Amino acid sequence: MAPRVLGALVRRYGHFATAEDAVQEALLAAAVQWPKEGMPDNPRGWLITVAARRLTDLLRSEQARRRREDAAAAWTLPDEWLSPAADQLVPASDDTLVLLFMCCHPSLSPASQIALTLRAVGGLTTAEIARAFLVPEATMARRITRAKQRVKDSGLRFRLPGEPERAERLGAVLHVLYLIFNEGYASTSGPDLQRAELTAEAIRLARLVHRLLPDNPEVAGLLALMLLTDARRPARTGPDGALIPMAEQDRGLWNAAQIEEGIALVSEALAQRTPGPYQLQAAIAAVHDEAPTADQTDWPQITALYEMLMRISGNPMVALNHAVAVAMSQGPRAGLDRLERLRSDERVAGDHRMYAVRAHLLEMDGDPMAAREAYEEAARRATSFPQQRYLHGRAARLKSSGEG
Template sequence: MPDTEVEDLLRRLAPQVLGAVVRRYGHFDTAEDAAQEALLAAATRWPRDGVPDNPRGWLITVASRRLTDLLRGEQARRRREDTVARWAPLEPSPAPAAGRTPSGTDDTLILLFMCCHPSLSPASQIALTLRAVGGLTTAEIARAFLVPEATMTRRISRAKQRVKESGIPFGMPRHPEHAERLGAVLHVLYLIFNEGYASTSGPDLQRGELAAEAIRLARMVHRMLPGDGEVAGLLALMLLTDARRPARTAPDGGLVPMAEQDRSLWNAAYIAEGVALITEALPQGAPGPYQLQAAIAAVHDEAPSAEATDWPQIAALYELLLRMSGNPVVALNHAVAVAMAQGPQAGLDLVAKLQHDERIAGDHRLHAVRAHLLEMAGDRAAARHSYQEAALRTTSLPQQRYLHARAARLADDH
């Protein structure tokens, strides 16, 4: 199996392995260390020796043995044989054939709710779950939160220590606890999906395995809470957004903006499912942010062409979103919608206000939007400069190539 396929397999199995080890032995922080060592061993051996018949079982066995070593080391250091004996059996039991508990609940979903325990701050819940369940690196999580990597490293370490000290049992929370953890769970899935749909770094524009995992987990949560409008809204948003993924990449791997995409390549089944979900959810009460974002995605997906898009409706939906949150990315998207509905100068006026918001002022997306609107307004020199500024600020290689190409085209036309 090629290295890339092994890497994809390990990413899918990582949360299942961690969940199984935590369920069996407890001690989240030590279990994660053991699981990471098992994944590292697999990444080294499998490309050379071949993938075992039961890769998940192999990983769980290796992680369990490593955990045993870690617990025995802890025993030697602390000289507390009775405490260590209560932690877990020192010999691993046979690995189950599938990633489910005896009750049929997926270990990954249990791990998801465990990481979103109310003893953790919301930021720690999200960061820890992205690390343990989403398989994102600390650097990727830091970019998602717009904070330095060192800050995120400390945050994740503190969260792991807090889980250890809390003695949280591995299992699904009781029904009354679902609601208090649900907001963090949905935010986590949203960030995992976004990293999969538009990678923040690396050679690829998108990481399909992350987007697919986020959709899988969102489906599971929706089955648990079928009457929750925001759960339905998030799943609809993911489906309606991911439906466009086949058309976002050119044969050479380059980015294709939505206005230039071949809409016949869009996933019609995902669009139909997403539209049905949001159509059913919206009339049930005051819509939340995920439902509004899903409604925006539905307007895009149902338009037969870019020119036929109902931009006034999209702008109105973004205005509702802005009333709920001061998120600068929402404000930036609102500026684009206003520009498309009322003209580029109206959008540029809104973008100018965001240039003083330190949360997004240095983000490549603000400069890319400004470049696009300047190009629409006919100011090619300023647009070219903004495209170049945006390219300097993104760590995604496909986005860099796209932005440099836009800047070069303006120079050639000039």
Template sequence: MADDARVEDLLRRLVPEVLGAVVRRYGHFDLAEDAVQEALLAASLRWPVEGVPDSPRAWLIRVASRRLTDLLRGEQARRRREDAVARWTLPEQRVAPAADRPASDSDESLILLFLCCHPALSPASQIALTLRAVGGLTTAEIARAFLVPEATMTRRISRAKQGIAASGVPFRLPSGPECAERLAAVLHVLYLIFNEGYAATSGASLQRVELSAEAIRLARLVHRLLPDDSEVAGLLALMLLTDARRVARTGPDGALIPMAEQDRSLWDGDSIAEGVALVTDALARGPVGPYQLQAAIAAVHDKAPDAAATDWPQIMALYELLLRIADNPVVRLNHAVAVAMARGAHAGLELLDELEADDRIAGDHRLQAVRGHLLEMAGERAAARDSYLAAAQQTTSLPQQRYLHAQAARLAEQ
């Protein structure tokens, strides 16, 4: 018998490898993804009872391949059954190398990542499909990342799968202009996967370490593929500099610890050094992009020996540069915090008032949580308490809810 949580972690980690292997052998991305999901469901039901097999990857590939064969037969039966079955059951020597062999140097997860970012798809569909296929996120989690209804995201992913199926693109890494065309979507996907891992949008845990670790692993692979691209280096630096604080973000009971109260001796010095070196080199090469600027902001935080020593005017200036090239409500929210820390709470609150009119973030708990923090800084404790409670109602993350309720209760006692 295997632990359910251990099985779930293992399955999530194996998703891109198994899907990549099945797509490489059989093609038909849309049906392959369905077959892999059914194999995952079978594993989630059987492994906790029967135990994890000696080669879980091979087990999943075998089950998914059988299911895909059934799906292909059913699909083609509506047209010319005999010809279709013959086409998808070619002799072994004519298909790609065995799908259950170990991954090659050109990692299957990376190939799958670029496949999902095919130019035939819209940028939003590229990102959604990759988060589903490579990151293993649920449709609900992806919808929250995009701030859209779950039904909208379901339709988007379905259309994306159909687009990949219709494109006929080979299962290989792109090169030259084709690679550059897909890179922006690839980086955005990795950024969203990392963020979901570092600050989970729902569930009992604040962090989903397997997701952030996978995002870093894939970012390293992309950086190895494109070592001279400044934004690739910037994204990897941002992930490392942010992930360096991971251990200090929660207490022994899993409770959230804000950055200002963290034990900075727990921060990962090696990751900070690597991230600082990467972003310093990237900024010197140029051109400067949003990931480099976010990494530079993270570096300013990480290099401060304590919260009081944080160079907030520099962070504010960096956010203002970022707004010129990547103006979105989350950047504006973070800029408002930096302005409040550099110029006073009321200056930050004025910026938050402007954000209230933006539907993309108006219902996001982060807006009310920041408002509560700035109102508390301004001495308006009753209003701050109301904002903390409103934020707690809006988030689906249990650690965030507990933290926000605790902040509200603390103010009620004062």
């Protein structure tokens, strides 16, 4: 909800950084008042009203912005934003979509585009964004601050860019949505494995971009990937919030409607014969989702798809997943050999996922002692509490079985 409130304020007032401060203060006011007084009928309208008032106050304190202050003070909220049904309205020129393309302006570096959008549109904290980029939090904070200043100095109008500009910014836009979705599906920190509000927002925005560019196969591929992945969400955690790996999930809980929609999208996109990374990842997700049981997963096909993906992507996580697919299709020793080649890649060498994969493959290979040590190291490096609990549990199970 916060990105939509920010988008509404920026569209009406400009002042990106000041509007963001006003929205944060409105959210703090909501956190204090709503538990005592109850949630208003239209939370979004309430937040916009409070943020608009706070923004007006902030503008009054800036003598150099008197003209903008007059316009802000005279502004009244449109009636449709104050109605209880406002949260169900998704206009074609959705403010959040405009804000998304605005943050991906070419005057910013690709890294700054993504960081700023994750902060302003995705609502991620600076620490979460830093972990997504594998950089220190202080470095990311400076990057976001500089990006805000560049947007402010550019005098950019709050509008959806024309077709040429859209194409120029699309790669960054899609990558931003991909990272927002990933943070929601597998949170990098905190007590919960998933943040459904982030995955829902990423899917919503991907649908808007797909509506804007219905013939773009990578846009369709990204939306398909999100739907096919999110379809498994109901089965990923137990009643206590514990992580359940895909091989052990109750596939009857998977969202069949999302799987059907995702398969249709990726099939249509791949038919254009211009495969890209999102289409290939969606195809991999489709193979998983179509398997009636874990044992019936077509691992040779998944391995081949990862090999295609590796040829067009330098992402070390792709190579890590490829090692798993190789292990499942050719045996754990083959996967461990692939994993060994990644140990020199600093981008992934210290990541908990490297140790978790190694532990799983060592366990498959019949080396429980080494597997337990790798699980324990993965747990020490993980920042998500559910992931830590899962990894500690795997290590403890191997220890108890070894003692028995």
